[in-house]
Amino acid sequence: MDTPLDFVDGCWKAFGSLIWRYDENGKTKGTDAEAFRKHGLDNYFSSRMLFPPSHYCSTPGCTNTRLLRDEDGPSKVVFYTLSDGACATFATHLSCSDCKARYYPNYVVRDGIRIYYDxxxxAIQVAGHQYVERAVLNLFINLMLISWTSATNGAQVYNTSLSRPENLPGHPDWIETSFKLRPEHVWDGFIVLTLLEDHQARSATLRVPHTGEQRDRFTSAMEERNTRIQLCGQPEWGHYCAKCIRVWDDNGVTRKIHVIVIDGITIGHPCCGVLHCPIRSATIDIVFVPTIPLSETRFVPSKAAR
Known part of the structure; x- marks a missing residue:
């Protein structure tokens, strides 16, 4: 380089105390977020504001070409991130004055149905006022796959190691807000993200009820996916081998037996004692669902039912 050394020395004297405050993209390291925590919360500003992806209505047939309206103002939410911990921030939803559709950061609500964006x-919404960063959810998924980490332990790992309590706001409006990540947030985030990835891979749109309990909101979507995977989602579904299925001749009658549980443990997956029963058991203690007469069964009840 042809840059004079005295010029380099002058630049270092002028900017040496500032250069370490910036990352490789030229952004200040944490200083912006700190300024927002100190001065932005009073004015409903933060460094991680959440908005719908569009300011115009996309409802088919709606003729409204005006900007969507913010009728209620931003709502306080907690955003669980990987780099900045649990952040106090705000989420905004917008409304169409013509068709009454309501646009949220993750989805639009029409006629009582949540329609997720493509x-x-x-930022994945896991409860009314909680969002989890996608990178954090991918961390939980990998912990489950690699080390069998439970949702409870995953939440504890985050709260202990990643929540960064030093970044929590001291603002009086946030004193009673809980910044603890809960196990149900981990599970709901896992479910929402995997369903969204499944629908995106098929160029489909995830639709779930907007009303009702959060624990029941995604049940139908999960059942639909599980049924599809069972019928046509695995290339090995129609295979035939001598490892998982045993076929033998019993005095001229061909009989078959197959394993029920591959890994030797079943937790939270109750099923009826009747082979291929399509009716779901409510609890693990119910061996025979009420609509199946006991006279039609060929299985001995488990110890839990005795």
Whole structure:
């Protein structure tokens, strides 16, 4: 380089105390977020504001070409991130004055149905006022796959190691807000993200009820996916081998037996004692669902039912 050394020395004297405050993209390291925590919360500003992806209505047939309206103002939410911990921030939803559709950061609500956007967001809503960063959810998924980490332990790992309590706001409006990540947030985030990825891979749109209990909101979507995977989602579904299925001749009658549980443990997956019964058992203690007469069964009840 032809840059004079005295010029380099002058630049270092002028900017040496500032350069370490910036990352490789030229952004200040944490200083912006700190300024927002100190001065932005009073004015409903933060460094991680959440908005719908569009300011115009996309409802088919709606003729409204005006900007969507913010009728209620931003709501306080907690955003669980990987780099900044649990952040105090705000989420905004917008409304169409003509068709009454309501647009949220993750989805639009029409006629009581949540319709998720095609692009998977970086902030996944897991409860009314809680969002989890996609990178955090991928961390939980990998912990479950690699080390069998439970949702409870995953939440504890985050609260202990990643929540960064030093970044929690001291603002009086946030004193009673809980910044603890709960196990149900981990599970709901896992479910929402995997369903969104499944629908995106099929160029489909995830639709779930907007009303009702959060624990029941995604049940139908999960059942639909499980049924599809069972019928046509695995290339090995129609295979025939001598490892998982045993076929033998019993005095001229061909009989078959197959394993029920591959890994030797079943937790939270109750099923009826009747082979291929399509009716779901309510609890693990119910061996025979009420609509199946005991006279039609060929299985001995488990110890839990005795």
């Amino acid at each position: 692009k998977i967001p970086d």
